[in-house]
Amino acid sequence: MNAVKNKKTEINPIKDLKHLLGDGESLRIRNYPRKNYKQYEELSIHGHLIYKVPDITKFDEFITPIDQFFIRNHLKAPTINVKNWKLSLVGNFEKEVTLNIDDIKKYDQVTRVHLVECTGNQRAEYTIMGNLKSLSMYVNMMSFNQLIRLLDPRQFKWWMSFLRRTGLRGGNMLSNGVFTGIKLFDLLKDYPLKKGTKEIIFEGIDKGSETIIHQLKGKDIHYARSFEIKELEKYEPILCFEMNGAPLTTNHGYPVRLIIPGIYGHEQVKWLGRIIATTEKFRGYYQTEYYGYKINGETVPVHEVRPKSAVIKVLRKNNKITVYGIAWRGMSNIERVDVSIDKAKTWRSAKLLCKEIDTSWIFWEFILPDNLKGLITIMPRTYCVNGECQPLKPEKFSAVYGNNSVFTAVVKL
Template identity: 35%
Template sequence: MKNDKTSQNYTLNRRNFVTGIIPVIAGATIPSWASAKEIQQTREDNDFPGLITREKKPLNMEFPFPTLKNRITPNNQFFIRSHFNIPNIDATNWELEIGGNTNHVIKINLSELKKLPAKKVMATIECAGNGRANLAPKVKGLGWEQGGISNAEWTGVPLSVLLKKAGIKVGTVDIILEGNDEGMITEEPKSPGKIKFARSIPLNIAMQDHIIIAYEMNGKPLSAEHGFPARAIIPGWYGMASVKWLMKITASEKPFDGYWQTIEYAYWKRVEGLPTLTPVTTTLVKSEISRPVLFEAVPAGKPYQVRGAGWSGDSNLSKVEISTDKGNSWQPAKLIGPAIPFAWQLFEFEWVVPAKTGRYSLMARATDQNGKTQPMEHDLDRRTYMVNFISPIDVDVI
């Protein structure tokens, strides 16, 4: 059954980009493996004062995507997603409990967690609603434009290590990750009173060694906004799975059907033609142009370096293509740097700007190594999530 598609609204809120920026105190860090060029670029990026405000209570802040210049997002520019107020956690009293369908219930404090064998994982985290501002008519939810996404190197302990310590029993199917943030949802669909943020992942995913409980981000302890003292990192999945302010891990003998698993962060999947609500999981293939920005004035007849990034949750990219004629033809962009699993890859394309002045439309289209390509339109079955359709950038050649 073929779905009707939404019409798209490609308007970038330039006023928000210019005036919605507020300082963020947390400083950026430079990974030890960064090249001299990346280090210099990171220092230049730190001149930007902060993030774009999407909501103040709870705090939701967008990465200024047009400033994208290198692979690692500085800590002070990493987007912030909160469902409730940020909890005030005293690290000296914090404990993580692992239990449920296990041989023992164990509790581990931050000092003990840091003594376990650590693993570093680079992972791009994208909010499941990133790009929602491009849907028309206007839909409910935060109006993310391009920047509900960032990339960092995370340090932590594989979740499998903790699960093995607790001893997973036969019959476990889901691992529930529960955060310390809580509140009531007062708009429809309302929550059944006060609830915590919780999501689950299947046991077979949880046991993969790139799934970690992180306590550092780009070599620095997590800030309060990013989940201090510890959070889950689920590479390749949308950000709602990477639960922050982690307090409890539960092995479950049945699939988890919590509020954030079935009512929110769920989409319609067609099962034998019938729509069935299904949890949002793997990040879809996508690319975005960071420069030029919408309605940028571009000099006629001169080369212009088009820049951006592409990503896919379960595969590396095979290519990114650029169209400068509203999708009538496509040319290959250059992918920058090596492919790193679960991390975005930057691209560039030298556009020979026409001598004729006027309005032009640029598009980026990513294809991953599984052969999946960005669509031209949003599928209504995805509701307001997994927004990966091609979003044109209109510019004025002058």
């Protein structure tokens, strides 16, 4: 066992950006939800919470408070007594073992700031509210099982909620948090993998039926995702038990969840119950059917967050109009954020208001030229130091998930 040291990285993020965002008259962003949009959009199906979406125009703190953090669940959140909770390491390990929460907390603890983004963020551009061509591309990129889910009468409430407004899942399914836990590879030093291990599967305790097919078969499934070993070595995952300095809440994966920096939220398995070492490629439902890019007929898992940016506020003060926004990325640091107000003909760089901490988001500002009139389309575009940047239009393979195309904001001056 590692030496028992409960070190936490000292983090001093900007606690309140309201003084940076300033005050003034807030202009309505016309292609965002209307003013009567509730602070949160929530949806429950079959008696359990599916998602809770915050209002993007309320993103004015570097660290998102827990009660404002977005939620996306698939199956019913389990009620777990931590005294009875166990984490089982099974499969191709040198020794299978079952651990409790005290066993986990004996390892060195690390604290990191990470942004968590839903891979379906900004998918609303493919709704009927957009245009039929985009909707057609969206449907064509779906796998057979994704189409079955689309037609599942049990999902009617979900799709009606999704279609009724373009603001829903249009850029607000993300939050920035402080996560504390232990490094996965510290644990694996004491419980090594056998030779021939290809992937590690992270399985949640939550289980149920996602589609009518599962229900007809009488088959409950667990939420689970897998990674190749070399991928995990790249991303440095942690087994997390605290969020923003407090124990995880039920909807955020209590008592232990997976956190992987720079990876989309669907990979961050909640309510962790088993870690499975396997010598074969994992073909679980959420790995190959629900989440993935469809490329040349094959479903390719969606992993790394792609660079993106969004406008959160447009303020008028002292005859100046200032645009405020957020920018984020996967594993490569942000180099700059450029902004266009003439439909991508010309670009100017925004001012970055804070530095990245680990894989956090950052805030930026951009002052609009004087004497602009009428409808103005603001187009922010994030560039990373590795040369990656946002595409101007959605890429075909990311029609369902991982869309990071330039997300516009329209204001009337």
